[in-house]
Amino acid sequence: MMRDEGGSVRFYCTAGAGMEAFLLDEVKRKLNATEVEHIPGRVFFCCHSNLHDMMQLKSAERLFLLLRKAPPTSLPTNPGKAASVIQQRIVGNPDVWSGALSTWSSLQAELNGSGGRGQKRKREEEEESLNRPTFRVSCRCSGTIARSYNSQNLNRIIGMAINRQLGWKADLRDPTVNVYLSDDHCVVGIPLLRQPLASRTYLKHTGLRSTIAWAMASLCNLQEASVVLDPMCGVGTILLEAVQECPNGVFIGMDSDEVQLHKAVENVQAAGQEERILLIQTSCTAMPLPAASVDAVVCDVPFGRKFSCSDDMTTALPHILAEMERVLREGGILVLLLSLQLSALIKKLIKSDTLDLQSHAAGCDEDAHTSETDAGSRETGKLKFAFNSLILQSKHRVSLGSTDALIHTYTKRHTTCDAQL
Incomplete structure (x- = not known):
């Protein structure tokens, strides 16, 4: 999991094409975010704000906890060699993933509240989820990589690498590991909310996005x-x-x-x-x-x-x-x-x-x-x-x-x- 020098957590939001400038301004103004930067379709930032504050972002599509942001990764055409590259370049340090899972669990508890349970039981459930993490992979790719691998193949390759390197078990339950691969970027994150930020609960009929x-x-x-x-x-x-x-x-x-x-x-x-x-x-x-x-x-x-x-x-x-x-x-x-x-x-x-x-x-x-x-x-x-x-x-x-x-x-x-x- 990525943190800045002050210890604040690193996040990113996805944004529709052309909406990055609005989101950049919004995270600075509403969250007092630092280290704000962007690539097409994504805005990265550090902040100490709680999850409820981040849910007030109106120009974002989805909110993620950032695990890894790295230079582009070239995958060999040989599946075995590709898995090895992914293990090194995408999975990386297992401690980062463990820290990210811990932070993700804490943020989920913050969002859901204790629900009247005792703190001891709450800690037990968090420890249980950390000891037996499950995941599924959702990968999007473009550019050169997309010409050699489709998303389904990459999901399988990345999933096997995570299982082998981290010991996590594949499952359709959260958290989902989101991976974005292009000729310019490699971004790995875990979504923090089930519903997109762009979904408005107060709209019965949808029109303009x-x-x-x-x-x-x-x-x-x-x-x-x-x-x-x-x-x-x-x-x-x-x-x-x-x-x-x-x-x-x-x-x-x-x-x-x-x-x-x-x-x-x-x-x-x-x-x-x-x-x-x-x-x-x-x-x-x-x-x-x-x-x-x-x-x-x-x-x-x-x-x-x-x-x-x-x-x-x-x-x-x-x-x-x-x-x-x-x-x-x-x-x-x-x-x-x-x-x-x-x-x-x-x-x-x-x-x-x-x-x-x-x-x-x-x-x-x-x-x-x-x-x-x-x-x-x-x-x-x-x-x-x-x-x-x-x-x-x-x-x-x-x-x-x-x-x-x-x-x-x-x-x-x-x-x-x-x-x-």
Whole structure:
């Protein structure tokens, strides 16, 4: 088991592609973690926090106790020689594994509590589990190793090495030994929780992945009593993540789909947030809200086969964006999850995606001397859309599994050439 010089335990979390930056920030901020580093899909850290605190990480997929982090391992094609290399490079020092098992058992006891049992009986059970440890192997590999060995073969080879070197017995019960092998990394760990951190007990119906929904909510820079709007809320996932971050906020969800809104109602009820989240059935192109009335607008813009939408989103997006800009106050934040195609479209719509403030202001002056309809009119047909007040702050590319998407974050600034609706 890996510890830093101060004696704190070394952990790691897995993260979806593109989510590493959010997780790096979260472990530093919430856990006061040290020695924080990352590789694609994994963030490593040391901390003295208890397991309950680590369970509050919202951007992580799974949490592990780190046994070994080593340079890449090249396996011989001969199975016998491969087993020998694994024994030396992956299993390593048996004392490390014994220490890890002891720490794992202590953390499990901390999580489960004594349950009313005496301390003597509790110690006896811990000692019994340490004397007769069981395990199963879950191995993922990529790169050169994956071309020579599949995961099933590696599970068997690693399992035999652990059994031979450590005397542990293979079993389908926990703890599971997780091994990740690539051309760049060798990571070995034991999961600390049965359920992924990404699983939310308060969601009855799933929609957008909860980790990405949380990341979008975190980009809203929520303050005390912030008013947050999701104009296409679906089953309400983003709002339910945002509620966790802003206890005294006001949250409004809108959707034109009655079925989706009904699921959102059930999710809100299951989470016990009926008094915090207001749900309204309405069109996102005609929102029943005054201008400049919300502090943050956050939205997973529908796209693709998984995210069906009755309208052609490439046509509808300018109109939707115009309403979002209208209801957002000056200094407010707009966070959008967009397909790669819609991201390219919005880059054309919002000048500040490509122009700095000075050149953008000059563009406003130039527009003022052109025809009135070409100065930022949001009328339909051939008239031009111009979103002069929205300033791009960041873009984050994230994986949705079968496809990638981009999270765009904007702030709304005051401009004298804002178009009037």
